[in-house]
Amino acid sequence: MELTLPLTKEQVKILKVGDVAYLTGYVYTCRDAAHKKIQEALERGEKSPVDWQDQLVYYAGPCPAKPGKVFGSNGPTTAARMDPFVEMMFQQGMIAMLGKGDRAEYVADLCKQYGGVSFLGIGGASAINADRVKSVEIVAYGELGTESIKKLYFDRYRVIVGIDTEGNVLQQQEVPKYKR
Amino acid sequence: MMSRILNTEVVVPVIERLVKKACCELNDNVMEAFRSACEQEESVLGKETIQILIENGEYAKREQMACCHDTGAAVVIMEIGQNVAWEGKPLKEQVNEGVRQGYEKGNLRKSMVADPLERVNTNDNTPAILHTEIVEGDTVTITVMPKGGGSENMGAFKTLLPGQGIQGVKDFVLEVVKRVGGNPCPPYIIGIGVGGTMDKCAVMAKKALIRPIGKRNAKPLYAELEKEILDAVNNTGIGPLGMGGRITALDVHIDYYPCHITALPVAVNFQCNAARQATETI
Numbered sequence: 001m002e003l004t005l006p007l008t009k010e011q012v013k014i015l016k017v018g019d020v021a022y023l024t025g026y027v028y029t030c031r032d033a034a035h036k037k038i039q040e041a042l043e044r045g046e047k048s049p050v051d052w053q054d055q056l057v058y059y060a061g062p063c064p065a066k067p068g069k070v071f072g073s074n075g076p077t078t079a080a081r082m083d084p085f086v087e088m089m090f091q092q093g094m095i096a097m098l099g100k101g102d103r104a105e106y107v108a109d110l111c112k113q114y115g116g117v118s119f120l121g122i123g124g125a126s127a128i129n130a131d132r133v134k135s136v137e138i139v140a141y142g143e144l145g146t147e148s149i150k151k152l153y154f155d156r157y158r159v160i161v162g163i164d165t166e167g168n169v170l171q172q173q174e175v176p177k178y179k180r
Numbered sequence: 181m182m183s184r185i186l187n188t189e190v191v192v193p194v195i196e197r198l199v200k201k202a203c204c205e206l207n208d209n210v211m212e213a214f215r216s217a218c219e220q221e222e223s224v225l226g227k228e229t230i231q232i233l234i235e236n237g238e239y240a241k242r243e244q245m246a247c248c249h250d251t252g253a254a255v256v257i258m259e260i261g262q263n264v265a266w267e268g269k270p271l272k273e274q275v276n277e278g279v280r281q282g283y284e285k286g287n288l289r290k291s292m293v294a295d296p297l298e299r300v301n302t303n304d305n306t307p308a309i310l311h312t313e314i315v316e317g318d319t320v321t322i323t324v325m326p327k328g329g330g331s332e333n334m335g336a337f338k339t340l341l342p343g344q345g346i347q348g349v350k351d352f353v354l355e356v357v358k359r360v361g362g363n364p365c366p367p368y369i370i371g372i373g374v375g376g377t378m379d380k381c382a383v384m385a386k387k388a389l390i391r392p393i394g395k396r397n398a399k400p401l402y403a404e405l406e407k408e409i410l411d412a413v414n415n416t417g418i419g420p421l422g423m424g425g426r427i428t429a430l431d432v433h434i435d436y437y438p439c440h441i442t443a444l445p446v447a448v449n450f451q452c453n454a455a456r457q458a459t460e461t462i
């Protein structure tokens with residue numbers, strides 16, 4: 001299915017684990033170091049440098065772009081490392097995440113509680129994603145290099161629903177089917 | 181036997197080339213393994229996933245772009261013939277210069293921090309993780325293996341009791357595989373070191389990943405164990421990227437070494453689907 005960003009609560013509600021979707025619109029990259037900086041800013045009583053309301057957080061640290069290209073190889077990083085920040089980000093208004101791999105049980109509970117979803121990309125298949133990014137702008141923490149927060153425009157970036165708003169987890173449903 | 185004199189600067193362009201080649205081009209052995217895995221995979225999502233990995237591998241090679249965004253820590257393995265005599269700047273410096281140039285010119289991600297606790301990026305992906313070994317002859321063989329965090333971080337080491345034997349090794353590997361699930365980006369290769377000391381064992385597990393997919397250990401005991409573990413891993417159902425399926429591992433490679441009477445060390449190192457390596461001999 002085709003999805004236009006930003007997503008609405010109603011749109012994410014109909015997504016079910018295993019659905020394949022093509023995302024078009026703006027997303028923000030944010031990973032370990034940037035999440036930590038946001039947390040520190042909030043603890044100091046400051047605001048997050050980005051308004052996360054209804055936004056999709058892409059856990060990614062891209063390669064530099066080749067000369068003449070908009071963006072370099074990019075793909076999802078291990079989502080589990082960001083598990084401890086999920087609740088904070090949901091409270092900031094985030095609606096969806098995009099990463100790879102298994103996540104802690106409590107992330108599924110949080111998706112249910114806040115009506116959010118966790119998408120999966122394909123770790124390793126990063127070269128073909130370069131052309132799916134049509135614009136890029138560093139919006140915060142530029143000093144973090146690959147880990148800075150970047151605003152990207154996705155043009156039909158393929159994802160799979162990993163956790164839906166009912167708290168279902170794709171891996172928990174699929175893996176047992178192929179177990180011998 | 182006359183020494184062959186080499187200036188250490190010869191390694192710089194070789195390593196630069198190997199870094200770029202490894203990061204942008206999965207070799208035929210890996211691409212072939214993807215194709216046969218794709219045929220065998222029963223899960224629709226899994227099949228599609230491997231198909232995407234194949235397309236990505238072809239695209240990365242054609243465009244000379246990193247196949248995976250995490251271009252890793254640069255593991256450099258040098259086998260140096262004992263008849264080689266070095267002159268020039270320190271070898272380590274030259275290895276790092278090659279890594280620096282490869283990552284910079286290849287538009288590859290810089291992922292090394294100078295201090296594990298202070299965590300400031302070195303911005304040129306140095307230093308390399310360098311392993312040198314003195315071997316027979318007068319040639320130098322260099323292998324560059326960029327090692328991404330997602331798979332490297334899932335490795336594990338344990339010293340078993342000698343009495344735990346083959347079953348103990350199997351149980352430990354399976355326990356690790358189940359614990360890490362889809363995080364090391366399956367379909368992966370598992371390198372296993374058995375024996376030696378803690379350090380030796382870990383290096384064996386890493387070097388076992390260089391062996392081509394499909395090639396078994398020369399000793400039947402280990403060849404058999406490799407097959408058994410491969411079957412057991414694929415029977416977990418973890419599947420491509422952990423989303424369920426019949427193909428979790430492309431292969432399992434075990435290397436062994438004599439060890440102390442009290443110990444049975446086992447190290448497990450994962451090589452993700454971005455199974456990158458490139459080799460040249462000087």
Ligand code: SF4
Nearest residue numbers: 124328330331365452
């Ligand atoms: S584990 Fe390997 S394939 Fe997965 S993101 Fe890291 S480097 Fe890429």
